[in-house]
Amino acid sequence: MTNAIEMRGIRKYFASTQTLAVDGVDLAVAPGEVHALVGENGAGKTTLMSILYGMVSPDEGEIFINGNRAHIKHPNDAIRNGIGMVHQHFKLVPSFTVAENIMLGIERNRAGFVNSRAESDDVRRLAAEFGLAVNPNQRVADLPVGMQQRVEILKTLQRDARILILDEPTAVLTPQEVNELYTVIRKLADTGRAIILITHKLLEVKAAADQVTIMRRGQHIGTYPVAGLTVNEMANQMVGRTVLLDVEKTPAQPGDTVISAENLLVAANGGVPAVFGVSFEVRRGEILGIAGVSGNGQTELVDAVAGMRPVESGEIRFLNQIITNCTVRERRIAGMAHIPEDRMDTGLNLKTTLDENVISTAYYREPFSRGWRFQFEEVRAFAQRVIDSFQIKSASVKGSIRTLSGGNLQKIVLGRELEGHPKFIIANQPTRGLDVGSIEFVHKTLIAARDAGAAVLLISVELEEIMSLSDRIAVMYEGRITGILDGETATEQNIAILMTGGSLDDAVHAGAVS
Amino acid sequence: MNEHTGFRRSLETIGVALLAIFLGLLASSVFVIIAGSNPVDAYQRLFCEGFGARGCETFGNLLVQTVVNEDTGESQTVFSPLHGTGGHSLALVLERATPLILTALSATVAFKAGLFSIGMDGQFVLGALAAAFLGYWFPAQLYTLFGVTDPELAPEALKTIMHIIVPAVCLGAAMMAGAFYSWIAGYLKVKLNINVLISTIILNAIAVQFVGYMVNYPLRSDMNNIARTARIDETAWLIPFNRGLFANADIEWFSGSRLGVGFIIAVVAAVLVWYFLYRTTRGYEQRMVNGSPLFARFSGIPGTHAMLRAMLISGALSGIAGAIEVIGVERRIVDGFATAGTGFDGVLVAILARESIVGILFVAPFIAGLEQGAINFQFGNLPRQLGNIIIALIILFNAMEYFLRSYIAAIWRKRHIFSGKSITPAPTEASS
Ligand SMILES: Nc1ncnc2c1ncn2[C@@H]1O[C@H](COP(=O)(O)OP(=O)(O)OP(=O)(O)O)[C@@H](O)[C@H]1O
């Protein structure tokens, strides 16, 4: 049988960053196959797929679609060849409706006007066909990420994609949404479509893919049937060394309370309350994990603690000072650090250089500046230190960060937030989009910070991450903390019950004060 | 700490600009042909009038020119930009570019903070009004204070001091007037989230009407049939080069122009603005607010202050521009000054220069030269508006940056293939 796609000897060198992003890679995917593409951050996965999708032109190499040589110079060529791509960072128009986004560029018109009724019907039909329920008339800006992703997938299907590229589709999804996505993917493969799946979650590779191709530093390391490879083997091949998938940590030795929240009431963007009377405390040398399906008030809670959202009522104390109404800067000066959920818009300024990004929280004080004047030597040294200690690949102090891979961007945020030895760290989805090696690194860093006496508030939709890192686990459901469990004894089942609003009569209540 | 890294990128930017100029001229030739003239001849006249030395006839003359020495009758070849006999039009170009540089800097400071303020016009005319009033009124007060009845007979010492103090007071007042006016728009933005573009358009209209009224009624100095304010006192002047520094050197290059201290102020302002934006923490704050307001808030960068500061600086620069135009060039405000739109030309310069400070120093004289060439230009039955048409078309083509850039990138790629290198530099590829 001919392969749906075959890429041969693809090579791409980026002169601007002097990176050989893809170095002679071959990739073949058969129809009906789910093919996983894995590799460290910056290994060249996105670049390889951008080449297939016509967004980047390769220096060398050939592409065959269904056995025929294809010249893909532009995404339009790719679409014509039946290739669809869902990007790592979605490319939807937020102010448009679902139907408008899906039909963008292929609008149904009547006498030159968009026929929105027909468009909605089309979308509804398409959605029903693939079991991807969406409301065609809703604005994309109002949709949760899981839904936005469905829209992206529908968009490719509307254009008749036979080859579907999904770049880290699960990085932002809840476990529930992940399961739904894989059901859809399998269904699409069963209709004879070829699916290429980029992911950092090796367990998902095991669960969902047929074949896996491993890349390292632009090179093709190997392609294997998934069944013949364990997760550990995959990880080791990716990184080129043995990776510890399990977190090693000693029991916490909590000290005094660093931060505490009392009866917090916080409103969401529209003014509707999203957090109802939440209380918690985090002590020195302890990691408090907050588990929960995303959208249950975690974002609002974190924003309130970090000073980015006003508190309606209640009190936050940080090192025995009431900081409920303090500014972000005052909180940061007092020793708070914050790894935000969204690195693209909140955590980083993609329009500027690396050095200007890593000093954004401390630029106004020594050693980075004196009065109005920057101390460029210090800035430079600090940026270089972040690059070195977080191993940010193909980055330079004065370089633009726009072209860095997703994982490397996250490392810049981590570098900035953790280099200053904060007393309290809010880590909101700190390993989203990171490769196994980097996850290991981040976990180690957070635990090291804890052991050095920092209090850590960890928010993650990855239950596993919460369970392996947290000393205590608070579960949020509909804006309330439904229970606080001891990290050692909590079970996945107990957390899952609390996450869905159930109650645990027999569970160990670590309580607000244990 | 600049955003554009790499020599190639700068080269490309210059390439885009040159290509846009070429295409703008090419497209404008349609109008020249419709008017029944030969575009090459017309452009030669235009550029010679705008940028050439006396006697410039062809494009080539813009660089080298053969001149006849009147005394000896010998002819010799000279490098024409430096050939100043009878005054050089470049001196006039720089005189005309001075307010453009300052208003373009003003626009750039606002743009870099993410504020699309086009209030330069209003700030410019208010600055001019402040300078025109003080340049007349303040010296009169000083003379009264020191009991001088006839300014002609004022003691030299007093005059010397006044030559320094009065222009400084005019510039300072204009700066404050412009800064305050710009601050209003900033305040409306910060407190009520009113779009700066819209508020500055309205503020411009108000300022222009106000200055028109002041010139026609309260400050009207005489019954001349075009309303005008009183001529400012001589001590308020910014000294032009051909009367001050180089008065004795008798450098002909400057003669006929009022190019002077004002131009130096503009260049110094450019250096200071660059230093402020890229070398100080306050400039950094402003640029970060622009990059992403969420990011600024998250990092604890005081965005409100940064925006207000940007608006104040922006307004001050435009105010100075207005003052220089009055005390350095015009000496008074004549009716119609306010509606000339000099401030808005600065916005165009800033856009054309892509908010680059070095770019402004090149683009402002270029635009000034085109405008000047078009004004002096008499060619066949071509209208004087030709200059504006060309400028508009260049701006249009310049806006097609993305397209032009990929065109230039394609040329690069070809060159590399021909030279046998396998590495393909590709600058503008999208990637996640
Ligand atoms: N347009 C570009 N210009 C310059 N360098 C680039 C460009 N795009 C990617 N790179 C570099 O090429 C390398 C590969 O990047 P790519 O985005 O393909 O990695 P990735 O495997 O998708 O990583 P991640 O898992 O973090 O998303 C990186 O080092 C990146 O900085």
Ligand SMILES: [Mg+2]
């Ligand atoms: Mg990627």
